Amino acid sequence: MKLLVRNLSRSTTEQELRILFSEHGTVTECTLVLDQATGKSKGFAFVGMPNEAEAKKALSSLHETKVAKNKIRVKVAQ
Template identity: 80%
Template sequence: MKLLVRNLSRSTTEQEIRILFSAHGGVTECTLVLDQATGKSKGFAFVAMPNEAEAKKAIKALHETRIGSNRIRVKISK
């Protein structure tokens, strides 16, 4: 299941996101979206979790939690 993580701090790294979601299950892919011109984060990422139950658990646990000064939003990517 592919998840969309929004409202990330511009300083959040792909590794930090992977660690955060790995606490709730297996992560096969983590992609932080970067601005091509500046190479800086656009503030959102995609996380792929192969187990649907673990992905739903991660959504429930992480949606609206604070990472740094930002309250992240997590939902199923469409």
């Protein structure tokens, strides 16, 4: 299952996201979307978790939690 993580701090890294989501299960993919011109984060990312139950647990546990002073939003990617 692929999750969309929004409202990330511009300083949050892919590694930090991978660690955060790994606490809830296996993470196979973590892609922080970067601005091509500046190389800086656009404030959202995609996290792939193969086990649907673990992904749903991560979604419910992490949605609207604070990460680096920002309240992140997590939902299933369309």
